[in-house]
Amino acid sequence: MGAGHRYLPNTAADRRQMLEALGLGSVEELFADIPDRVRFKGKLELPAPMSELELVRHMAALAGRNATVDEYVTFRGAGAYDHFIPSVVSHITGRAEFYTAYTPYQPEVSQAVLQAIYEYQTLICELTGMEVANASMYDGATAAAEAAIISSQTLTGRRRVVVSSALHPEYRETLNTYARGPGLAVAEIPTEGGVTPPDRLRKALDSSTACVIIQQPNFFGCVEDMDALGEAAHAAGAHFVACVDPISLGVLKPPGEYGADLAVGEGQPLGVPLGFGGPHLGFFAATGKLTRRMPGRIAGMTLDADGKRGFVLTLQTREQHIRREKATSNICSNEALCALAATVYLCLMGKQGVREVATQCLKKACYAQEQLEPAGYPLAFAGPFFREFAVRSPVPVERVNSTLLADKIVGGVELGRWYPELQDSLLVAVTEKRTRQDIDRLVAGMGGLR
């Protein structure tokens, strides 16, 4: 390191002068309080440092060994969707004023982050029809898990969580992990025809049920009867947690209209890159009466010393840095920059765009399904769907996908991975980015296998 490093401004002369000011002979003396027996004496075995040029070449080589959604036509969704991201989004999230800031602890110099959170909260409330939203969670899975915990904390004595087996399998796994801490029991309701039957749900509920979590559209893409499911949850005195896709809310009824107590979900479709699964964005919204039970950061409007409008983090007595062991959640860092991406995306799409992107997804998915059916791939479940649907394959699904791959198409996700009874089924997602030609190629590739 004799030559110095581009990220480290101290020169040898600086270090010498600073040590002199401290009355020390070497940096080593600053570490003298680390006991010898816990001191690391070797040299870390890491690759030699790279110059920027070497790094760029190395990273390009790694990246070059991955397929991308630009290069392959993808029909894969299952919780992460290839929607179009307008150019403006990355130009705004790429502004260093936003991305090199942290949690706005000093609001007077953090009005951009705070106002953007306030706008994000408003957009999520409008989209979901809920009264209050927080500044973000890690992802849809953790947002759903925290909704279950909050429900159990709020409804004292209720420690049972009931979920549909059509809730995303990784969300259920996450929920099961989170449930261990507070000792929540998680029960799964099997689906019938790809949806959660309200009468079956009703039978599964009792006075110990804290909440019911239903995904809309569910993991199979099917549209659930949220009115009836919500009614069943409420009849048992439990919270109704709707885990919703934000794009679908351009056409589907918002959780606020069917009485959901909590609305959570994965915000990735709102302008956040796929990024091999992260960072994505959990959104979390609630009825007004649950405001003070919410996890995470919340921005609020207030006035400054001159009576001018401004924004601050508020209701912080829910949070870990104030309440420590009495906090409603342990979350500290969230996904603020992804929430900013979603904010910019929703502002760009606006009232009309959100509906148009949703209807295009819906119509393209319907078209794809109608073409696949005569090609030998009937729907696995007969009911209505939004952007994604499951089909039964007459030939092994692995063969379908390897054939498609040769034509640079990534076919639907193999459902047998999570549902043994659906070994022969593929979950096909169609976003607004897929053209008719893409869909026809998929259908031709799959149809040719029969």
Added chain:
Amino acid sequence: MTSQLEAGRRPEPLIFEMSSPGRIAYSLPALDVPDRPVEECLPAGALRRTAPELPEVSEVDVVRHFTRLSQIQHGVDIGFYPLGSCTMKYNPKVNEDMASLPGLAGVHPYFPEELVQGALELLYRMERYLCEIGGVSRVSLQPAAGAHGELTGLLMFRAYHADRGENRTRILIPDSAHGTNPASAIVCGYQTVEVPSDHRGGVDIEALKRLMGPDVAGLMLTNPNTLGLFDENMATVAEIVHSQGGLLYYDGANANAIMGIARPGDTGFDVVHFNLHKTFATPHGGGGPGSGPVGAVAKLEPYLPAPLVDADGDRYRLAYDRPRSIGRVKSFYGNFLVVVKAYAYIRSMGAEGLLRVSEDAVLNANYLMRKLAEHFHLPYDRHCKHECVVSGVWQKDRHGVRTLDMAKRLLDYGFHAPTIYFPLIVPECLMVEPTETESRQTLDAFAGTMAHIAGEAESDPDLVKGAPHTTPVKRLDEALAARKPNLRWRPE
């Protein structure tokens, strides 16, 4: 920062207040499949009846709105940001470019493994590097943040003890710990027990001996702690906890002080988290996303979340078959693009670079501490590590000027304030973390400003108490915000 230039300008309206019916900022290709009414595809009862009140604005409206907002925001790229325990170091630009490469940003998490070998190799190598830096045997990159890592680690504690047929119910946490530690312990179903600090700022060994027992699952420790002090009795602490079957959790928030100097796994810790957004230079994003990988020594390794990435020769695969794993803590494989940036950072630094990072971080903090101690009370007069804690008690007692006032006054001079009123054990606390990416000149300028503010506190206390004066908004009424919550805009 721009704020001084912008003072007095019209406040930026909310985007909703700029809305004009019919105005749009999006474009999509015309629908190229047969059109049909939505009602043909979906049951009427499932449909949205009224459109959400999203703004109707033009593209230029959106760009100007967020650009203008950005001009009233402090960030690392604008100036010094000495927020203690947050490690607000410089975030290398090239790492942002790398994370937006289409071959990394445009990859679906459920692409078949043969299509994502580059991504899996990156995760595999990153795990090896963190194992080496932390002195642990395996690392899960799944947790999304430090607190998420704590939750993961403590659930691993539970699983470990449960496998031994033990039901341990308590977690020991020093009084200097971050608030996430007790909050995470509670989320994991534990009761928390606070361990006092001794007069040197470390864990009070006698108290630890008294509090440790067969019902204690483990101790969570940040080392160096939030006072910026390395626990001199680390080995004894580990012995006390381990001798009674307890485990040690390393909160990696302050690992910027110890790279290549002390490895948590070697010093007795069983589970370790790293904050990639602190130690490994990934940006904080206005509050996130971060990344909180969790490492474990061999005996805790079976409990790590699944999947991990394994290699068969030069082929990489996701290993889901981990029967004793606590399970998944989030979707997919963690905050991958954050991991990418941290990976690029480690490759840019190498072993000698990371060692120098820690040395310079510690040198900078000590240099600053001594300068600040000329005007502020220094509660623990010993070498600090990467951050230091001073107190505003003199200014409060002598002039009625609180630490909060001085923090706000710093904003007038273009600096972000340090972390204040934390750790809780130091009254009128200022926790200052300069990081290694600041030059001696910046430290001198900051120390000079702090000295100047100490002078103002004496000569003109009201000036400091009324601060800030030049920021885009003046001191904000937080009590009002909490008393009358206004958490969203509503149409008139």
